[in-house]
Each structure stands twice: as structure tokens, then as C-alpha cells.
Amino acid sequence: MSRPQPDATLVTPQVLRGWRLPEPTGGKESRGSILVVGGSTETLGAVTLAAEAALRSGAGKLQVVVPSKVAPHVSIALPEALVRGVPSTEAGAIEGSSVELFLDLVQKASAVLVGPGMADREQTQALVEALLPELKSPVVLDALGLAAVTADPGCLHHLGGRVVLTPNPTELAISLHVDADEVEDDPAGCARRLAEQAHATVGLGGATSWVAGPDGRLWEDESGGAGLGVSGSGDVRAGVVAGLLARGAEPDQAAVWASYLHGRAGERLAATVGRLGFLARELPPEVPRVLAEVDL
Numbered sequence: 001m002s003r004p005q006p007d008a009t010l011v012t013p014q015v016l017r018g019w020r021l022p023e024p025t026g027g028k029e030s031r032g033s034i035l036v037v038g039g040s041t042e043t044l045g046a047v048t049l050a051a052e053a054a055l056r057s058g059a060g061k062l063q064v065v066v067p068s069k070v071a072p073h074v075s076i077a078l079p080e081a082l083v084r085g086v087p088s089t090e091a092g093a094i095e096g097s098s099v100e101l102f103l104d105l106v107q108k109a110s111a112v113l114v115g116p117g118m119a120d121r122e123q124t125q126a127l128v129e130a131l132l133p134e135l136k137s138p139v140v141l142d143a144l145g146l147a148a149v150t151a152d153p154g155c156l157h158h159l160g161g162r163v164v165l166t167p168n169p170t171e172l173a174i175s176l177h178v179d180a181d182e183v184e185d186d187p188a189g190c191a192r193r194l195a196e197q198a199h200a201t202v203g204l205g206g207a208t209s210w211v212a213g214p215d216g217r218l219w220e221d222e223s224g225g226a227g228l229g230v231s232g233s234g235d236v237r238a239g240v241v242a243g244l245l246a247r248g249a250e251p252d253q254a255a256v257w258a259s260y261l262h263g264r265a266g267e268r269l270a271a272t273v274g275r276l277g278f279l280a281r282e283l284p285p286e287v288p289r290v291l292a293e294v295d296l
Contacts, residue, residue, distance in 0.1 A: 031061070033061040062080050112138070
């Protein structure tokens with residue numbers, strides 16, 4: 001059983017209503033531009049899930065970078081997106097040296113998400129390390145995108161807290177170089193430790209979700225359920241975080257809201273489809289409905 005956290009703020013609709021998201025005032029440019037970098041020839045769906053979730057969360061403009069071998073398929077799956085293909089390894093992973101081929105998109109983006117579906121730890125680490133010095137906007141690192149943080153948590157310090165990390169418990173243990181049992185025993189404490197080390201907001205998924213800010217603040221979210229433990233669910237959550245950042249939310253705010261939106265979307269599906277059996281691809285369309293619920 002995880003340790004109690006008496007100083008944590010429980011996430012509720014009332015808490016969120018007192019912490020309103022920025023409201024767009026015009027067209028798609030005012031709603032922000034999101035850039036999603038990820039995928040491989042074997043894990044293309046992760047990118048499409050994250051990208052749709054970002055748009056469903058209110059981002060206005062979508063740009064996606066994937067291996068060139070699969071770029072045509074992504075263009076069909078995401079007709080709303082600008083899709084750019086970049087060189088890949090023989091195994092189908094994005095080459096770490098390809099950053100210069102999409103720097104123009106990085107510089108135009110309101111927020112950047114790196115990691116969903118990426119393969120090859122060394123190549124991904126090299127890509128993130130080359131990308132970080134070029135960032136002017138907030139960034140979300142998910143899944144294998146955390147490889148650079150695992151190697152050196154200090155690699156994010158120059159970004160001044162404009163970072164959200166979205167590990168699952170296994171990825172958090174890897175990033176902290178600890179056993180999985182330690183994260184299971186104290187998920188909130190481990191999330192806080194990574195937030196402190198990396199100077200970043202950490203949004204940890206699980207049966208109970210935790211968001212830890214770099215200043216020590218902590219939020220606990222009990223929404224969701226067993227149905228969210230399905231392939232692709234974490235990609236959706238990362239996409240929601242990135243979409244909220246793109247529309248102007250602060251890192252802590254984006255992570256807290258995303259945790260609730262993701263969890264409540266799962267609850268809505270569980271009520272109609274069943275506690276188990278719904279798919280990650282069904283989560284993004286629920287996000288605008290949960291946003292509307294909170295706005296009541």
C-alpha cells in the first residue's frame with residue numbers, strides 16, 4: 001500500500017473550476033500550435049492517439065514528425081495535421097540526428113511533445129539532447145522521450161520549469177534508477193523526487209494519479225479506473241497535457257487538468273461500454289465532453 005500524502009490537493013471539479021484554463025479568443029492560431037514527435041514503423045498508433053488527444057483538448061494547429069516510411073499513413077490517419085517524415089534507422093526508429101530537419105516546426109510550436117511510440121533508446125536520447133537547447137516553448141517528454149532525463153536530470157534545468165514529464169510507474173523507476181517496488185510503495189514521493197531532480201512537473205499515471213510540481217506541490221487524482229490500463233492510454237494522457245500547454249496552460253495546471261480529463265473520460269466510457277473493454281482510441285472524443293462537464 002502506498003504511503004498517505006496529507007499535504008496533497010485532491011483533484012475535483014471544484015478545484016479545477018477555481019483554476020480555469022486559458023480561453024482562446026480567435027482562430028486556430030490563438031489556440032496554439034502543437035508539435036508531436038514520435039512513432040516508429042511498429043508503434044505508429046501512439047502518435048495518432050497523442051495527436052488527436054492534443055486537438056481534442058483545445059489546441060488549434062497540429063504538426064507531427066514521424067519516420068518518413070510511415071508519414072503517408074499518418075497523413076491519412078490525421079487529415080488535420082501537417083506531417084513531416086524524417087530519416088529512420090533500418091529498424092524503423094527516428095534517427096537521433098534528424099532534429100535539424102524539423103527545427104522550423106519546433107520554433108513555431110506553442111508546445112512540443114516528444115516520445116509517444118518512439119523506439120531505440122540511444123537514438124531517442126540523442127534526438128532529445130539535440131532538441132532541448134533549441135526549445136523556446138514548453139515541452140512534454142513521454143515514454144522513451146524520458147531517456148535523456150534518465151541519463152541526466154539536469155538536462156532540463158535551463159528550461160526554467162517549462163517541462164512536463166509523463167512517466168508510468170515503470171518508466172518512473174527507470175528514470176530514478178530504483179526498483180519498481182520502491183515506486184509502488186511510494187509513488188507520490190518518487191514523483192516528487194524526479195520533479196525536484198529535473199526541475200520539471202511530473203504527471204504519474206496509475207490507479208491513483210499524482211502530479212508533482214518542481215516546487216514540491218502535490219496533487220492526487222482518484223478519477224479513472226481499471227479500464228485505463230490499456231495499450232495507448234498513456235499516449236492519450238500525454239497528448240492531453242501537450243494540447244493544454246499549447247492553448248496556454250501552465251505546466252502544473254496542464255498536468256493536473258490532463259490527469260482529471262483522462263481519468264473522467266475513462267469513467268464515462270466505463271459507464272457505457274463496461275469497466276473493461278473500451279479502447280484508448282475511444283478516450284479522445286470524451287475529452288471535450290469532460291471539459292464541458294467541468295464548465296457547468
